[in-house]
Amino acid sequence: MNQPVTHKQPTSLQTTTFSVIFAVSFCHLLNDMMQALLPAIYPNLKVQFGLSFTQIGLVTLVFQCTASLLQPLVGLYADKRPMPYSLATGMIFTLFGMLVLSVAWSFEIILLAAGLIGLGSAVFHPESSRVARMASGGRHGLAQSLFQVGGNLGSALGPLTAAALVASFGQRSIAAYSLLALIAFIVLWNVGIWYKTHGLKRMAGHVNAALPAGITQTRIVLSIMVLLALIFSKFIYMSSITSYYTFYLIDKFHVSVQSAQIHLFFFLAAIAGGTILGGPLGDRFGRKIVIWVSVLGPLPFTLMLPEANLFWTGVLSVVIGVILASAFSVIVVYGQELLPGKVGMVSGMFFGFSFGMAGIGAAFLGYVADHTSIAFVYRVCSFLPLIGLLAAFLPNLRAAKASG
Secondary structure, rough: OOOOOOOOOOOHHHHOOOHHHHHHHHHHHHHHHHHHHHHHHHHHHHHHOOOOHHHHHHHHHHHHHHHHHHHHHHHHHHOOOOOOOHHHHHHHHHHHHHHHHOOOOOOHHHHHHHHHHHHHHHHHHHHHHHHHHHHOOHHHHHHHHHHHHHHHHHHHHHHHHHHHHHHHHHHHHHHHHHHHHHHHHHHHHHEEEHHHHHHHHHHHHHHOOOOOOOOHHHHHHHHHHHHHHHHHHHHHHHHHHHHHHHHHHHHHHHHHHHHHHHHHHHHHHHHHHHHHHHHHHHHHOHHHHHHHHHHOOOOHHHHHHHHOHHHHHHHHHHHHHHHHHHOOHHHHHHHHHOOOOOOOHHHHHHHHHHHHHHHHHHHHHHHHHOOOOOOHHHHHHHHHHHHHHHHOOOOOOOOOOOOO
């Protein structure tokens, strides 16, 4: 995409500030590690509180929808009135969410904890995505992938630490995770200082940025709708894995809870690997082709998964994770290029929609599982990557070279 250039920015504004990118990526790891703890301990909560699959889905729905409904609003507000210290402030909600979850005595209190953790995410994701773009120096795909891979690693570590800590020491041990929120608060406070003193200057040129050349407002709206449909496909399928994969493995292959959580870890680790590939590939080969391959590409493997034995289930889940994960960072950057000057709104909308779809998907799939079986859920979800065909309707955009 050829952006109009009105003036040459100082070199200091064009460089990639990796220290800031790694800082928000590290906090993304801690944030999503705490979030991933919740679905990882679903088997424990199900037994302890006698929850149905529908109630398990409702816990995810409260968490995801709390985050999804607020993220676009946070992003839109920050586009107009940037909030350098909002990242640190938002982490306080996650800290209290961990503490409440550690002492929860009823289903309703679990829902409260899920909501608090969701509030923390509502602030963290759009603003930290904005900071990654500020620090990118024009390497937008790379910066977004580095930022997102932190979250993927955290999501992978959540079930692993749950297997080691919560399964061994019980619900009260969840309080230890609040220390992670405290560490993230300290790091993000320092990121806020950089945001205020350097980051705002980098974003100044995007306030009145022009729309992509030759693309009408109608085409942009239609493209955003296609991107949201692709996110729907990706995150509904992801929800089937993150919320119910452990139950699927236990039900079909009779493995232990700890073994199932380790399998979930490998899938989520594959997500981290795919994420780190997507952004740089989009920078190099173009966003559209990477989006196309990453959303439609898993189809053969998702169709094979319900028929596979335990070994091949593990292998296929890893392959699916790598391919699917390469999509999201590219979709976010593509959307930011479609709507320059609205980085926060786009980030919040896409992160929020992904959270919402995951929550709605978890609740709906839990309801279906209660009335059919987990195996049936995986058969239905195996066709979701077909939605990737819609990528054909996206316009071709060249990766923007301007910094910010």
